[in-house]
Amino acid sequence: MAHLAYDRGTITINIKVPHAKWDSRSNCYRALALYYRDIVEYLKNSGIKFQDEVLNLISCPELKCDIRLRDYQEKALYSWIKAGKLGSIVLPTGAGKTFVAIKAIAMVNAPSIIIVPTLELLNQWKSKLEEEFGVEIGVYGGGKHELRAITVATYDSAYLRAEELGNKFLLAIFDEVHHLPAPGYSAIAEFFASPYRLGLTATYEREDGLHFELQRLIGGKVFEVGINELSGKHLAEYELRIIHTELTPEEKIEYERNYKAYLSYIREKKIDLQELIMRSGRDKKAREALLARHRARTIALNSEAKLLALKRILEHHRGERIIIFTEHNSLVYRISRRFLIPFITHKTKRDERQRNLENFKKGIYNAIVTSKVLDEGIDVPEASIGVILSGSGSTREYRQRLGRILRKKDNKKAILYEIVSKRTTEVGTLKRRHMPVWKKISKRKKV
Structure with missing residues (x-):
């Protein structure tokens, strides 16, 4: 009889099976825990009797939630189930990826871990999970190591504790899954034996091409819907206005x-x-x-004409919620001083960041300026106007920024301004980030 066991991120077995190599030191065959599901299926299909001592699941209460999914969310969840509860779901920012994941947890009704890139996201997930399931949520990150039936961990903590956590959960959910193939983080998926895996992201592709590794780590892309398909019904309709400025x-x-x-x-x-x-x-x-x-x-990036164009936009949309995006902190601080707008950068302390976002949400602040910090991983209050003064050619960055203004509210159309310096490399950068994905682009408009 075959015997399977878990050992520090690997599966040990006493007979030769796919993915396993002989380990002379342990006198057994050994495979990455990633292949646990494949090995079990091989043994079953081959009619080989086996004793399975791999999973050591945490005690779990019955997990129920009352969330009702939208039609596209239902299709996304069904596609994941049809794929064997493996793979990634790609939905735009603001389209409710969290709700799909919560429904998946309730359906599996077993110990689940959610892995996220930032502490802000960890806290957001923890609050939402507690609200929906009414159970205590475990946390691995920010100095905490609390294991529960539903646990949220940062990628960094999950990487450091992968050998310890790898056989504790039936379902592993990877939020912002495009981070997973990064060097180091891929070991999380490799050391986890979880047979069910779900990836969530608004931006599946990586510029380095490593997203192709996701097929091996958690399964392929099983469902995708873009901003244009949801614009108007589930997300706000949007308009893109490109403003070209002259250098002095x-x-x-x-x-x-x-x-x-x-x-x-x-x-x-x-x-x-x-x-x-x-x-x-x-x-x-x-x-x-x-x-x-x-x-x-x-x-x-920092031309005077851009700031004059920004001034006109702020005056034109006085009283509306506006997020201003830049590439570098120096321009963030310059805008903040000139227009008396609160800022958020990676250097902003957590308490100040939360205070600025809360005041923005309440309408105490009508505008906020940021570098790359709000591109991913922070729950940004509703805004209807976005202004990009500088950015890279990355379509991921562009999608994340556009998604920040698309939360549907009172059937109001969102507007995204891009301010570009004429006859500079910015024009080529603009074309690169638009060409692959955006078809719904309006003609240039003056403000």
Whole structure:
């Protein structure tokens, strides 16, 4: 008879099975816990009798919730069930991924762990789960190590404790699942024996291509619906307004001088940006070229004309909720000082961040300015106007920012402004982030 056991993120077995390799030190075959489900299915299909001592599930009360899903959420959950309770669901920001996951937990009705990228998300999940299930929720993160039938953990804590937690849960849910294939974090999925796995994200693809690893780690993409399909009925209708601004004569001279210095070097050496970055550590001229590119980009991102355009937008939408997004903290602070708008950056202390968001929610503040902090993982109060003063070519960043203004409220149309410096690299960046995904783009409008 075959015998299966769990040992620090691996499955040990006394006979040869798929995915297992002989471990001479332990005198048994060993496989990553990831393959527990596959091994059990192989043994059953082969008619091999076996003793299974892998899972050591936490005692679990009956898990019930009264959430009623929308039609697309029902389809998402059904698609996951049909795929064997494996795989990822892709829904836009604000489309209720959390509700789908809670319904999945109730349906499985067994110990479940939710793994999230930030402490803010951990606290949001904990509150929502307590509200829906009325049970005490365990926490792994922020210095806490509390194990319960439903536990929420950060990716960092789950990674550090994967060997310990790996056989305690029947269902593992990975929020913002695009983080999972990152070096290190993939070990969480590999060391967990959980036979049921659910990934949630608004942005499945990774620029480094590692999202293809998700098929191995938790199963493939089982359901996806985009912003355009939900706009109007379940999310607010939106309009994109692109505003092109001119650099001042002084800014233009400085921009062209620096960008020319950067281009001259990479063309002379016939290298790309990645190679330039690698050379900059050992080559003084490469470092100078890289700094010249940075100076040119900073001029384009932080131009005076952009701030004048922002001033007109703020006046035009006086009294409405506005989120302003920038690439760098320096521009955040500049906008905050100039327009007396509260800010949130990665340096903002947690209490101040929560206070600013709460005041924004209550309408005490009508606008808030941020760098990348609100792109992911924070529950942002309803806003109907978004302004992007600077950003990368990442479609993920763009989707997250657009999603921040799409929560449906009083049938009000959301507006996303993008302010771009003419005849700079920003124009190409704008095209890159729009081209793959957005079809519903309005013509340019003046404000």
